[in-house]
């Protein structure tokens with residue numbers, strides 16, 4: 437019977453890795469909330485029926501309920517790492533786009549004459565506040 | 578500072594991160610041949626930006642935070658695209674490893690007939706032509722050579738472009754190619770991304786032999802061979 441838990445765990449790992457590659461908005465959020473609800477139900481159930489874990493463990497071929505919990509914990513940690521990773525990538529890309537816009541907005545546009553004397557641009561302030569060169573607004577992707 | 582022949586509408590894009598000891602010499606060489614130069618300072622902490630802004634005729638774009646070489650290239654290319662007269666960009670390293678004369682040769686080939694007869698849209702620097710890098714004094718060390726070779730084999734297999742040098746920062750791209758680039762790889766994996774773009778866009782490309790100097794300075798600053806692991810990981814995670 438040992439293969440049951442193996443299959444279940446492998447499927448879980450594959451699903452998590454799959455989630456890593458996929459982007460998603462509302463659908464993902466809905467799934468996460470659904471997962472949360474199931475999680476709460478399971479927690480309540482295991483408080484009310486502490487022996488249930490052992491029974492479920494037997495059912496899937498694991499000796500003790502505690503072992504099953506450990507396996508599930510490992511899978512949960514993996515899932516967390518995977519979703520964090522995907523999220524970090526998204527945030528990084530947004531941050532890049534933002535920083536690029538700031539950088540281009542602060543720079544003297546390529547078609548404007550170079551700032552006379554080439555005064556070093558202090559960080560955080562546009563090179564020229566007053567004059568607004570009309571060219572160079574077209575840097576969108 | 579004056580431009581010579583066909584280079585007057587080419588922008589040289591130089592990503593800079595903490596290159597204070599080298600950048601002034603590099604800019605001197607580049608501005609001798611090119612009229613349009615933009616440095617993208619990636620939040621350097623060693624005063625690189627101040628040095629750049631003291632060089633006449635060089636434009637400076639500053640990232641507010643460090644984003645990586647690929648991100649800096651993308652920013653510099655978008656800056657150059659703001660110039661409607663721009664016909665091509667040259668990417669050039671700030672650490673003194675590239676020769677401005679090589680860059681000019683690459684840029685001049687843009688628009689000339691390529692291998693398939695169409696006008697060239699991408700001219701890629703290669704250090705492997707005619708065994709040029711083999712044991713050249715001042716060239717890459719044996720470990721780096723092996724690594725670069727492995728990168729070539731891998732990139733050829735995955736991207737499907739028969740290039741001989743996949744991680745050479747010296748290249749000339751026509752305006753169409755520049756405009757079609759949207760580098761997502763902020764780090765060093767952008768090199769493969771550019772090749773993927775050339776392949777996907779069916780652009781006409783060719784290679785041109787260039788010299789890469791491994792000075793003590795550039796070696797002290799350059800990539801650890803271990804970084805190959807990071808680049809591979811980024812490439813894999815980057816595809817959706």
Ligand SMILES: Nc1nc2c(ncn2[C@@H]2O[C@H](COP(=O)(O)OP(=O)(O)OP(=O)(O)O)[C@@H](O)[C@H]2O)c(=O)[nH]1
Nearest residue numbers: 592593594596619645646649670671672798799800
């Ligand atoms: N904008 C930006 N540029 C960077 C960063 N890291 C490196 N660079 C620039 O990228 C260029 C090449 O960097 P290197 O680290 O020498 O990389 P490489 O030439 O591919 O590798 P080596 O063969 O080891 O020399 C130089 O102009 C660096 O200043 C970074 O984090 N941000």
Ligand SMILES: [Mg+2]
Nearest residue numbers: 672674795799
């Ligand atoms: Mg280098």
